[in-house]
Amino acid sequence: MPDGNAVRSMFAGISSRYDSANRILSGGSDIYWRRVLVRKVAARNPADIADLATGSGDVAFALKRGLGDGVKIRGYDFCAEMLDEARHKQSGGKGNGGIEFAIGDCLNLPIADESLDALTIAFGLRNLEDRARGLSEMARVLRPGGALHVLEFSQPYRWFRPVYYAYLRHILPHLARLATGNRSAYDYLVGSIESFPERDALAEEIKSAGKFSEVSAKPLTFGIVAIHTAVK
């Protein structure tokens, strides 16, 4: 698993170009994936939510727009530069107000036990230095009956793998260099995607590392990404 300090400084280095790189490299699909995530969260009517590894805040903003003002949303990340981007967007954007962004490491969350109804983490779990510890922290802060929603890259359907891996290995690094000027960050991205567990294996990991009773997985875009929902 990746080294936490290296991950933090990598995101600090690309923070100002993170959003535009996301749009380009995913062909805009990231907006759709976050929308599906918000629908999954909304279906359980949570009142108090934290978005972990919030980065530049796009999931937190999408939750705010989708769930409305009655819901309390906080965004945590361990990279100050990424949070600066989120706060900057919040100060400029319509309807983005009222979200609290704070420094918070997923391996040691600054959140009280059993205090939240829902947690989201998008494209963050793959980057944790110790996934089992992160998952057990997530279980700790959720109320019984609360849900963890993980949006993350996954292993695509078998027939689609040759095309997808060709894109990841041969096209994405060049696009990334053009979009961010930092190819090494995206070499890391490719490696971390390829080595990430299949949906069933991740579901088992979530179940055993946290105190989660049921875990379901929804693949999106030929399985390139998946949303795992785990209930405590």
Ligand SMILES: C[S@@+](CC[C@H](N)C(=O)[O-])C[C@H]1O[C@@H](n2cnc3c(N)ncnc32)[C@H](O)[C@@H]1O
């Ligand atoms: C790929 S970005 C995802 C940002 C955002 N969730 C999104 O969907 O665009 C990954 C984020 O995870 C954060 N991160 C990685 N490890 C973390 C940890 N242990 N605790 C908190 N944040 C972490 C990074 O700083 C980075 O902002």
